[in-house]
Amino acid sequence: MNKKTTLSIIGIAVIILLMGICAYPVYQNLQSQEIKVSLKAPRECRIGELVTFDASGNRIEDITWNISPLTSNFKIIDDGKQAIFSSEGVGVYTVTIAIANNNEVNLIITDLTVSGNNVVNDKVRTLIDRAVDPSPKKIKNLINTLVDPNPDSPLNNLIDKIPMPLLLPEGEEQVNIDAWLPSERKPLQMRRTVRSLTVLVNLMDKDDFETKDEIVQAVLWGIKRTTKEDATWEPFILNFSKYIEDTATKQECIIRVKRVLISLQQVDNAKT
Known part of the structure; x- marks a missing residue:
């Protein structure tokens, strides 16, 4: 073995050794410790x-x-x-x-x-397009009254009687929606969104919705109307819809809508 070959082997060995020293703490932490760490994370x-x-x-x-x-x-x-x-x-x-x-x-x-954000926008457009006017018609009329108030409408009396603020059952956790909301939002949009969701939750508690899908459609349609399809609300619409659609039962869906509504109420109150 000549001198040049020997030096090359030594050089490679040093590099491997250095790589091992640098990597060791990471591998030790992830694989060799008695207590292993796992993290579910998107790439x-x-x-x-x-x-x-x-x-x-x-x-x-x-x-x-x-x-x-x-x-x-x-x-x-x-x-x-x-x-x-x-x-x-x-x-x-x-x-x-x-x-x-x-x-x-x-x-x-x-x-x-x-x-x-092209894919997100496409998803939001699909969700909004799917969110047709909900049934029964009373829901549509209530939300329209919130968006375009008519002082002569008899629905105003019903809206004023809706209880606020809403409270979750004891032990139920809220949901953090800060990252969903637009950083700059119009106070009127926020108030109307809170009010429309409050109307819908009141109807949910009266069992006016037969299926979970009706609830999801009504919620999406209500937000679409109250925000006037403002593009800055698209992340909220997308994440809210995913959150309430990922439920097994109608009752679980209602609970999640209530969680979001309570968080919206708190954000709205903090701005006033």
Whole structure:
């Protein structure tokens, strides 16, 4: 073996050794520790799409989340076990979680690529197109009265009697909708959206809807009317519809609508 070959082998060995030293803490944390860390995380999403990072499958004494670059659209929920995120622009975000348990710290780092919003817009258009005028006709008339008030309409008396604010049953959790809402929104749109959802929830409690699909269509149609199809509300429409459609029963769908309504009421009250 000549000198040149020997030096090459030594060089390769040094590189491999250095790579092993650099990578060891990561692999140690993810695979070799007695306590392993798991994170359900998306790799890609679209502008305005709500995504969830889920670390709830771990035993946790303490957990720290970080996103880079920093953004106000990253929210930690479920006592630190999950985080939600919705981006207003394209780019790559790096999410890091550090979980401490039994004097061990485990680390996971993952990248999320956010791309253009064409797909989101297409989905929203499909949802709105599908959200035909709901049945019964009374619902349509109530929401139209909220959007274009008619002082002579007898429906005003019914609307004024609808209870507000709404309260969830004890033990029911709210939903964080901050990342869904447009950063700049018109107060009138917000108030009308809150009012229309309150009308619909009141009718849900009276069992005026026969199926879950009727509820979803009525909610989408109501938001479409109260926001005047403002494009800045598209992420809210998309994420709200996904949230209430992903339910097994009509009653579960109603509970989720109530959760969103309560959160909207709180946001609306904070602005006043």
